[in-house]
Amino acid sequence: MIKTFDELIAQARKGEKITVAIAAAADEAALAAISEAHKLGLADAILFGPSRKIAAMYKELTGEKEPPFAIREVEEDGAAAKAAVAAVRSGEAQILLKGKIKTAALLKAVLDIDFGLRSNHLLSDVFICEVPGLPDNKLVMITDGGVTLKPDLKQKIEIIENAIAVAHALGNEKPRIAVLSAVETVNPALPATIDAAVLTKMNHRGQIRNCIIDGPLALDNAISADAAKIKGIESPVAGRADILLCPDIESANMLAKSTTYFAHLRLGHVIMGSTAPVLIPSRADSADCKLLSIALGKLVCCRKI
Amino acid sequence: MIKTFDELIAQARKGEKITVAIAAAADEAALAAISEAHKLGLADAILFGPSRKIAAMYKELTGEKEPPFAIREVEEDGAAAKAAVAAVRSGEAQILLKGKIKTAALLKAVLDIDFGLRSNHLLSDVFICEVPGLPDNKLVMITDGGVTLKPDLKQKIEIIENAIAVAHALGNEKPRIAVLSAVETVNPALPATIDAAVLTKMNHRGQIRNCIIDGPLALDNAISADAAKIKGIESPVAGRADILLCPDIESANMLAKSTTYFAHLRLGHVIMGSTAPVLIPSRADSADCKLLSIALGKLVCCRKI
Numbered sequence: 001m002i003k004t005f006d007e008l009i010a011q012a013r014k015g016e017k018i019t020v021a022i023a024a025a026a027d028e029a030a031l032a033a034i035s036e037a038h039k040l041g042l043a044d045a046i047l048f049g050p051s052r053k054i055a056a057m058y059k060e061l062t063g064e065k066e067p068p069f070a071i072r073e074v075e076e077d078g079a080a081a082k083a084a085v086a087a088v089r090s091g092e093a094q095i096l097l098k099g100k101i102k103t104a105a106l107l108k109a110v111l112d113i114d115f116g117l118r119s120n121h122l123l124s125d126v127f128i129c130e131v132p133g134l135p136d137n138k139l140v141m142i143t144d145g146g147v148t149l150k151p152d153l154k155q156k157i158e159i160i161e162n163a164i165a166v167a168h169a170l171g172n173e174k175p176r177i178a179v180l181s182a183v184e185t186v187n188p189a190l191p192a193t194i195d196a197a198v199l200t201k202m203n204h205r206g207q208i209r210n211c212i213i214d215g216p217l218a219l220d221n222a223i224s225a226d227a228a229k230i231k232g233i234e235s236p237v238a239g240r241a242d243i244l245l246c247p248d249i250e251s252a253n254m255l256a257k258s259t260t261y262f263a264h265l266r267l268g269h270v271i272m273g274s275t276a277p278v279l280i281p282s283r284a285d286s287a288d289c290k291l292l293s294i295a296l297g298k299l300v301c302c303r304k305i
Numbered sequence: 306m307i308k309t310f311d312e313l314i315a316q317a318r319k320g321e322k323i324t325v326a327i328a329a330a331a332d333e334a335a336l337a338a339i340s341e342a343h344k345l346g347l348a349d350a351i352l353f354g355p356s357r358k359i360a361a362m363y364k365e366l367t368g369e370k371e372p373p374f375a376i377r378e379v380e381e382d383g384a385a386a387k388a389a390v391a392a393v394r395s396g397e398a399q400i401l402l403k404g405k406i407k408t409a410a411l412l413k414a415v416l417d418i419d420f421g422l423r424s425n426h427l428l429s430d431v432f433i434c435e436v437p438g439l440p441d442n443k444l445v446m447i448t449d450g451g452v453t454l455k456p457d458l459k460q461k462i463e464i465i466e467n468a469i470a471v472a473h474a475l476g477n478e479k480p481r482i483a484v485l486s487a488v489e490t491v492n493p494a495l496p497a498t499i500d501a502a503v504l505t506k507m508n509h510r511g512q513i514r515n516c517i518i519d520g521p522l523a524l525d526n527a528i529s530a531d532a533a534k535i536k537g538i539e540s541p542v543a544g545r546a547d548i549l550l551c552p553d554i555e556s557a558n559m560l561a562k563s564t565t566y567f568a569h570l571r572l573g574h575v576i577m578g579s580t581a582p583v584l585i586p587s588r589a590d591s592a593d594c595k596l597l598s599i600a601l602g603k604l605v606c607c608r609k610i
Contacts, residue, residue, distance in 0.1 A: 133569070
């Protein structure tokens with residue numbers, strides 16, 4: 001089981017390189033990340049976008065004469081997204097990475113009924129950070145801070161399944177899932193605590209498998225065994241959650257961003273639920289984050305194969 | 306203007322001691338905090354609860370023969386809460402601190418129409434943490450992670466006013482308030498972004514005064530000037546928010562707890578909106594947090610006087 005980001009990178013370097021299709025690749029951060037991933041023997045790429053601009057940017061960034069990747073000339077962003085999606089769909093590439101294009105435009109191509117990467121699953125963002133202070137597994141996932149605004153119970157189950165798939169790719173065969181709220185007791189006025197109780201019972205009854213779910217839990221007792229003990233919470237998840245399922249996009253997004261902007265933790269994230277992993281790094285994400293996301297995407301692909 | 310917790314403690318040590326009424330004072334953490342506050346010349350106390358138990362616990366904790374505070378014998382928790390509230394109401398004490406009693410039981414006494422500490426304001430929790438990496442003011446407030454589950458627009462205004470009162474107590478006469486959501490653009494499907502736009506305009510029109518409000522902002526662009534710049538956000542608040550107004554209790558509670566459990570930041574918090582500051586530390590809060598909360602409560606009182 002992979003318990004740190006260094007182990008994640010080490011594992012992702014094993015085996016054949018994977019191919020990343022970069023949509024609108026004239027983007028410094030995406031090129032820097034794929035260059036690093038290539039040097040580490042992690043990935044190859046196909047770059048979709050304005051070829052001259054991409055080549056010049058790559059040279060400027062790396063000092064290399066030309067990128068060691070195929071470049072496919074596509075002028076317009078929407079067309080670049082479609083072409084990159086088509087490359088993943090055909091199996092030419094295994095991961096889709098957003099370049100200098102709006103997320104909405106890329107997702108439009110991903111979600112296209114005829115030519116996209118739709119499966120019968122809900123898409124969701126699985127965010128993963130490394131928390132140095134944790135006793136055992138230091139990788140904690142937060143979901144869904146990126147796609148569904150206010151998931152209902154059925155959507156939460158799909159969000160959980162997407163996160164479990166990432167946990168499995170990390171070799172964590174039975175991840176512990178904390179269903180978060182502001183409190184650890186069921187309160188009919190807080191719908192997230194109702195969903196938490198229901199999801200826990202569905203897990204008990206075998207309706208959600210390959211994981212251990214408990215909730216409602218507040219963040220303190222999900223993460224800290226001491227806090228759980230002080231509050232007298234008996235739970236197989238409290239104090240050692242691998243996956244934090246948040247009530248909605250706002251709480252998930254803030255919690256994920258707080259690990260960067262308050263705690264300065266390393267992070268990666270991947271959109272799951274499509275037929276191939278989709279990486280939609282934020283413009284404000286670091287190159288390290290983009291590299292970790294590529295490594296994460298590769299492990300998810302390898303697990304599938 | 307007070308910009309760090311060390312400055313907060315230094316300022317709170319000035320002037321006369323304030324008196325803290327502790328409800329159900331047979332509580333180690335509360336006694337440890339008030340003992341430290343007393344040593345620092347910050348506060349005196351009146352301890353309400355089972356007097357023998359309190360005295361024995363105090364001796365055990367501090368090694369001192371007996372507490373330098375008045376103890377009022379009250380056996381039952383609810384009665385201790387009522388007596389402590391009455392002491393604050395009469396002016397004998399200026400701050401109410403929760404001891405070994407459930408928050409709901411203490412708030413019942415606080416909210417009693419005839420004998421409580423009600424004002425015509427909504428109660429809300431103002432959480433404050435010190436973020437060492439910030440360029441100027443390192444004290445960031447998060448609200449409301451403790452009282453109102455899903456505040457509407459009017460309640461958000463009261464929550465803002467309560468936070469402004471704390472900012473003023475810290476000498477920050479025109480705090481910058483970020484109205485948070487998962488995104489920084491208005492999205493009709495995300496009510497928090499609608500409220501954010503409305504609150505910003507109300508501030509422009511002078512309907513909410515003594516502050517600078519902007520939103521919607523996501524956490525990254527509220528806190529980090531770099532993130533705001535990368536996303537091209539022009540805002541008088543982005544990158545330097547003093548107060549983070551969250552959409553609801555879940556997002557606020559998780560964000561506040563993440564500063565402790567992921568980022569290990571120091572914190573204090575105070576419930577505002579009543580006629581006197583009410584301190585309701587969590588059982589899992591540290592003694593340092595309780596001391597900072599007492600210091601914070603004192604500055605809020607001093608500002609009032």
